[in-house]
Amino acid sequence: MKKIVLLGYMGCGKSTIAQNLSKTADIPFLDLDKCIEKRADLTINEIFEKHGEIYFRKLEHEMFLELLQSDEEIIIGLGGGTPCYANNHELLQREDVVSIYLKASIDTLYNRLIHNKSKRPLIANMDEEEMREFIAKHLFDRSFYYNHAQYKLPVDGKSVEETVQEILDILA
Numbered sequence: 001m002k003k004i005v006l007l008g009y010m011g012c013g014k015s016t017i018a019q020n021l022s023k024t025a026d027i028p029f030l031d032l033d034k035c036i037e038k039r040a041d042l043t044i045n046e047i048f049e050k051h052g053e054i055y056f057r058k059l060e061h062e063m064f065l066e067l068l069q070s071d072e073e074i075i076i077g078l079g080g081g082t083p084c085y086a087n088n089h090e091l092l093q094r095e096d097v098v099s100i101y102l103k104a105s106i107d108t109l110y111n112r113l114i115h116n117k118s119k120r121p122l123i124a125n126m127d128e129e130e131m132r133e134f135i136a137k138h139l140f141d142r143s144f145y146y147n148h149a150q151y152k153l154p155v156d157g158k159s160v161e162e163t164v165q166e167i168l169d170i171l172a
């Protein structure tokens with residue numbers, strides 16, 4: 001069965017859209033970060049603090065591979081960095097995967113992330129000025145990996161419901 005994989009930068013809406021799509025389409029969903037937290041019995045912040053980012057990326061890769069082994073149809077919301085490490089971007093092109101890049105502009109990401117940074121260790125300690133520059137550069141660096149998705153879905157100015165409907169259209 002196909003795995004529907006949502007990817008994109010922090011704040012683009014992967015977790016929110018995966019949950020809503022799951023309800024609307026009646027397909028179970030798993031958030032990769034939540035699975036990692038459960039496995040490690042630590043929050044994402046604690047994993048970064050106690051073990052560092054390299055350890056997190058290792059867990060992230062292992063957990064992603066594990067979720068892709070599922071025989072069920074599932075929706076997987078990735079973390080923002082998932083496609084950018086351990087050749088995970090190649091997994092986006094598997095035949096049993098439908099990968100969708102939720103493509104948001106720097107402005108959209110910035111406006112969401114300024115209110116929502118405490119649980120994201122990469123940006124938690126940045127001030128607003130720093131964060132804007134960081135997002136711009138980081139998004140540019142990561143776009144190469146995000147563009148390996150089978151579908152690119154612009155999400156700026158769209159409600160959760162509109163984005164969910166556009167994903168349903170892709171899946172139809």
Ligand SMILES: Nc1ncnc2c1ncn2[C@@H]1O[C@H](COP(=O)(O)OP(=O)(O)O)[C@@H](O)[C@H]1O
Nearest residue numbers: 009010011012013014015016017112158159160
């Ligand atoms: N149209 C929208 N689509 C998705 N998320 C939105 C939208 N408008 C506001 N948000 C908010 O933006 C944030 C997106 O965060 P999240 O779903 O955790 O993204 P990600 O998992 O990609 O980091 C949430 O707080 C969500 O409520």
Ligand SMILES: O=C(O)C1=C[C@@H](OP(=O)(O)O)[C@@H](O)[C@H](O)C1
Nearest residue numbers: 009010011033079080081120121
């Ligand atoms: O972009 C990243 O490298 C990360 C994104 C986060 O997920 P969200 O994109 O869901 O915030 C989480 O996996 C971790 O904080 C690292």
Ligand SMILES: [Mg+2]
Nearest residue numbers: 014015078079
């Ligand atoms: Mg998320």
